[in-house]
Amino acid sequence: MLKDTVRTLSYRNAIMKNRHLFKDKIVLDVGCGTGILSMFAARAGAKHVIAVDMSNIIEMAQQIVDINGFSDKITLLRGKLEDVEMPYDKVDIIISEWMGYFLLYESMLDTVLVARDRYLKPGGLIFPDKANIQVALIEDGSYKDEKIFYWEDVYGFDYSPFIPLVMTQPLIETVENKTVVTNHFKLIEFDLNTVTIDELAFHKPFKLTATRDDLAHALVAWFDIEFPYDQPQNKVVFSTGPHVNYTHWQQTIFYLDQVLDLKKGETIEGSLASRPNEHNNRELDIELEWDFRASGDHDSRQQRGKFNYFLR
Amino acid sequence: MLKDTVRTLSYRNAIMKNRHLFKDKIVLDVGCGTGILSMFAARAGAKHVIAVDMSNIIEMAQQIVDINGFSDKITLLRGKLEDVEMPYDKVDIIISEWMGYFLLYESMLDTVLVARDRYLKPGGLIFPDKANIQVALIEDGSYKDEKIFYWEDVYGFDYSPFIPLVMTQPLIETVENKTVVTNHFKLIEFDLNTVTIDELAFHKPFKLTATRDDLAHALVAWFDIEFPYDQPQNKVVFSTGPHVNYTHWQQTIFYLDQVLDLKKGETIEGSLASRPNEHNNRELDIELEWDFRASGDHDSRQQRGKFNYFLR
Numbered sequence: 001m002l003k004d005t006v007r008t009l010s011y012r013n014a015i016m017k018n019r020h021l022f023k024d025k026i027v028l029d030v031g032c033g034t035g036i037l038s039m040f041a042a043r044a045g046a047k048h049v050i051a052v053d054m055s056n057i058i059e060m061a062q063q064i065v066d067i068n069g070f071s072d073k074i075t076l077l078r079g080k081l082e083d084v085e086m087p088y089d090k091v092d093i094i095i096s097e098w099m100g101y102f103l104l105y106e107s108m109l110d111t112v113l114v115a116r117d118r119y120l121k122p123g124g125l126i127f128p129d130k131a132n133i134q135v136a137l138i139e140d141g142s143y144k145d146e147k148i149f150y151w152e153d154v155y156g157f158d159y160s161p162f163i164p165l166v167m168t169q170p171l172i173e174t175v176e177n178k179t180v181v182t183n184h185f186k187l188i189e190f191d192l193n194t195v196t197i198d199e200l201a202f203h204k205p206f207k208l209t210a211t212r213d214d215l216a217h218a219l220v221a222w223f224d225i226e227f228p229y230d231q232p233q234n235k236v237v238f239s240t241g242p243h244v245n246y247t248h249w250q251q252t253i254f255y256l257d258q259v260l261d262l263k264k265g266e267t268i269e270g271s272l273a274s275r276p277n278e279h280n281n282r283e284l285d286i287e288l289e290w291d292f293r294a295s296g297d298h299d300s301r302q303q304r305g306k307f308n309y310f311l312r
Numbered sequence: 313m314l315k316d317t318v319r320t321l322s323y324r325n326a327i328m329k330n331r332h333l334f335k336d337k338i339v340l341d342v343g344c345g346t347g348i349l350s351m352f353a354a355r356a357g358a359k360h361v362i363a364v365d366m367s368n369i370i371e372m373a374q375q376i377v378d379i380n381g382f383s384d385k386i387t388l389l390r391g392k393l394e395d396v397e398m399p400y401d402k403v404d405i406i407i408s409e410w411m412g413y414f415l416l417y418e419s420m421l422d423t424v425l426v427a428r429d430r431y432l433k434p435g436g437l438i439f440p441d442k443a444n445i446q447v448a449l450i451e452d453g454s455y456k457d458e459k460i461f462y463w464e465d466v467y468g469f470d471y472s473p474f475i476p477l478v479m480t481q482p483l484i485e486t487v488e489n490k491t492v493v494t495n496h497f498k499l500i501e502f503d504l505n506t507v508t509i510d511e512l513a514f515h516k517p518f519k520l521t522a523t524r525d526d527l528a529h530a531l532v533a534w535f536d537i538e539f540p541y542d543q544p545q546n547k548v549v550f551s552t553g554p555h556v557n558y559t560h561w562q563q564t565i566f567y568l569d570q571v572l573d574l575k576k577g578e579t580i581e582g583s584l585a586s587r588p589n590e591h592n593n594r595e596l597d598i599e600l601e602w603d604f605r606a607s608g609d610h611d612s613r614q615q616r617g618k619f620n621y622f623l624r
Contacts, residue, residue, distance in 0.1 A: 002466055012467060014576060039469055063473040154314055157351055161375040 001033055001097055004248045006238055009095065012040050014127055014227035014236035019044035021125060021230065025092035028052070030081055030115050031108045032194055035061035035074065037095045042073040050076045050088065054079050081111050092118050095127040101172050102252040103133055103223040103275065105311045106282045108196055109190075130226035132189040134241060135206055137216035137260070137268065138179040144217045144255055147171070170286070170309050171253040175220050175242040181262060182208040182216070183243070201275035203287075208270075210262035219254045219288060221272075258305050260292050268292045277310070284311040313345055313409055317549055319487070324352050326539030326548035328437055328589065331356035333437060333542065338400050340364070341392060342408035342427050343420045347373035347386065349407045354385040361386045362400065364393050393423050403431050407439045413484050414564040415445055415535040416586065417623045418594045421502075422509055431505045442538035444501040446553060447518055449572070449580065450491040456529045456567055459483070482598070482621050483565040487532050487554040493574060494520040494528070499584055513587035515599075518580075522574035531566045531600060533584075550587040571615050572604050580604045589622070596623040 002008055015022060015037070022044035029038045029200060032051035038061075041049050051061065051074055058078045065074045077084040094115055098108035147208060151159040185206045190199070210216075222241040229235040240249045260268065270290035277283040286309040294301035314320055327334060327349070334356035341350045344363035350373075353361050363373065363386055370390045377386045389396040406427055410420035428438060460478060463471040497518045502511070522528075534553040541547040552561045572580065582602035589595040598621040608612035 002471075008467060034471070036467065036469070036476075040467075043468075060473055060477070064469065064471055067473065068469050155320060155348065155352075156355075157348070157376065157380050159314075159376055161372055161379065162346075165372070282398070 002036060006245050006247045007097065008036065009035055010225070010227075010236055010238040011095075011127070014229075015040040015044050015095070017234040017236060018200065018227070018229055021228070022034065022046045022093065026050070026088050026090075027084075027093045027095060027215075028091040028115060028119055030094060030096035030112050031098060032061060033057055033097075035065050035076065037097060038074045038076075039065065039070055041072045041093070041095055046073065046093075048088075050074065050077065050086060052077045052079065052084055054078070054080055080114055082121075086119065088119070090121045092121055093125045093127065094120055099131065099249065101249055102170070102221055102274075102284065102286075102311060103131055104200060105284050106122065109185045109192075109200060112192065113197055116192070122159070125228045126192045128225045128227045129193070130189065131210045131223055133221055133223050134184050134239075135187050135208070135219055135221045135260075135272065136180045136184050136242075137182045137208055137210075138175055138177075138216040138218050138242075139181050139214045140179055140222050140251070140253070140255075141215060141259075148255065160176055163214065167257060167307070168309050170311055171255075172250050173253055174246060175251045175253065175269060177242045180220070180242055181212060181214040182210055182268070184243075187221070193277075202275035203271060204288065205269065205271045208268045210264050210266045210268075213263050216256070216262055216268075217258040218256060219272075221252045221254070222249070224254065252311075254288055254307070254309055256290065256305060257307055258303050260290075260303055261294075261301060262292070263294065266292070266295045285309075286311065314348060315523070317557045317559055319409065320348065321351055322537070322539070322548055322550040323407075323439070324548070326541075327352040327356050327407070329546040329548060330539070330541055333540070334358045335347050337404035338362070338402075339405045339407060340398075340403040340427060340431055342406060342424050343410060344373060344388065345369055345409075347377050347388065347594070349409060350383055350386045350388075351377065351380060353405070353407060354382045354594065358385065358405075360400075362398060362403065363387065364389045364391065364396055366392055383487055393427055394560065398431060400431070402433045402451065403409070403436065404433055405437045405439065406432055411443065411535065411537065411561065413561055414533055414586075414598075414623060415443055416512060421504075422593075423514060424504065425507065425509055428504070434461075437540045438504045438616045440537045440539045441504045442501065443504070443535055445533055445535050446496050446551075447499050447520070447531055447533045447584065448492045448496050448554075449494045449520055449522075449555075449574075450487055450530050450532050450565070451493050451526045452487075452529040452565070452567075453527060453571075460567065464604070479567055479569060479619070480621050482623055483567075484556060484562050485565055486558060487563045487565065489554045492532070492554055493526040494580070496555075499533070515583060515585035517581065517583045520580045522576050522578045522580075525575050528572040528574055528580075530568060531584075533564045534561070564623075566598070566600055566619070566621055568600075568602065568617060569619055570615050572602075572615055573606075573613060574604070575606065578607045589605050597621075598623065 029051040038051040100107035151162040341363040350363040412419035463474040
């Protein structure tokens with residue numbers, strides 16, 4: 001987390017700009033890692049921070065908390081949030097960096113929601129409290145060739161059985177913004193104050209409009225994050241999209257098994273369904289459907305498709 | 313393996329240039345993965361190839377072998393080499409791509425040696441059959457700052473407890489050849505025809521000579537590989553050093569807890585010990601010692617040191 005400066009500085013700004021919200025409050029840090037968010041909260045004036053993590057990183061966190069003089073402000077607890085003995089019945093604020101690739105892959109959001117339901121006071125705050133998933137289409141012909149058609153001739157052998165396997169695995173990569181050929185569409189927004197674990201499985205429609213004449217080979221998805229604030233100037237947001245600075249989350253690319261030949265202004269409707277895999281609920285099964293009809297009166301271009309992906 | 317062309321083309325060259333050695337022979341492929349080496353051997357004229365792998369990749373390998381027309385030449389067996397039922401008592405040739413980072417980290421060499429002792433005919437061949445580890449010193453001040461001193465101020469907090477941890481973890485990275493400030497020294501060579509599993513734990517001296525006036529911050533290690541041949545023009549070798557093309561193995565960097573101030577021609581003696589970790593024998597415990605005495609008559613520069621590393 002530390003070396004992703006977009007991520008860490010966003011948390012720091014969200015906490016420090018809103019330090020009046022942290023003043024004298026009880027804070028719970030879910031999945032604290034090295035304790036950086038807990039120390040931001042302590043520095044912002046929190047009365048006490050409870051920091052929980054399952055990993056042995058917490059031993060290192062304890063050393064760091066100690067040498068930075070927060071031993072009496074931050075209590076580190078090793079274990080599952082569901083199991084640790086909390087020194088408070090309720091907390092004022094939950095902080096957590098829980099986001100995974102495609103927002104939800106291997107994410108800790110389930111645990112944050114458990115923490116919310118069990119420990120957050122009515123009216124308490126969650127940092128961050130809003131997350132949305134956005135999509136667009138990209139032109140990615142040369143890369144698709146490299147990734148997919150590579151397998152047709154591997155040192156003179158036919159490796160094409162790999163192609164369906166590769167196609168079903170969304171890529172986590174950095175997309176150049178110039179490859180985006182449609183507008184951005186907000187597929188779904190989660191309000192962490194109210195969302196339930198069941199709602200993290202979703203099936204949502206999208207409608208995209210081509211911003212130029214070009215081919216489209218893939219759908220790209222990313223997420224945006226918002227933190228709570230009481231005054232507009234203290235609002236902190238960050239995006240993991242192709243139009244902004246790199247984050248370690250990069251973007252998630254779903255190759256279509258068709259090439260769409262788009263003219264500027266034409267629309268592509270479709271839907272994306274995502275649900276936890278039934279055998280491993282940190283993995284995701286994703287189904288993408290699309291329906292593209294060319295707009296010209298005598299234009300017969302129409303392409304519909306459907307493809308299943310697995311984030312493993 | 314496939315996309316590392318230095319690696320795969322070296323195997324292909326070693327097999328195809330020596331196809332007369334493979335003609336009508338029984339070949340065992342240890343850890344076959346997608347079956348690429350088995351198909352090279354089949355194409356080189358092997359009578360039959362037995363390919364063993366523990367992973368479910370072998371199901372994909374079976375499809376690839378089938379569509380490439382090698383179903384009757386290559387038999388794929390899933391399981392541990394120690395457990396699978398081999399259709400032959402003895403084989404003529406063993407092929408395997410077993411090398412890990414720093415040659416031995418998470419390597420399959422143990423399994424190759426078991427295969428040799430159990431299945432290789434007297435006088436049989438192992439592709440590859442020679443591997444050596446080489447070392448040199450590098451000037452790496454700016455990168456060391458970035459990797460090590462980064463932890464002294466992380467968003468305004470003291471994270472220095474991470475420094476000893478980071479120091480003990482050798483880095484797997486690509487070293488620029490221009491940073492090498494000494495000659496190369498061959499620390500140890502393994503002859504796969506005779507080496508024993510016990511000999512993979514070693515303690516070897518080295519002596520390095522500065523090739524220019526510069527500072528040295530780290531020892532870099534890499535390995536070279538040789539394949540069997542019967543005529544010199546069919547010899548195939550490849551190196552994973554900083555002086556040649558990139559491979560996925562990159563190089564392994566051990567930061568010293570000192571900076572050595574070298575003048576051209578001065579020597580650094582030392583030793584490197586490597587042994588499998590007693591709790592996990594695929595991990596390595598490595599101890600590095602060095603002794604540098606400046607050569608000038610009235611020069612009091614002398615630096616000795618010792619540091620322990622863990623490849624985890």
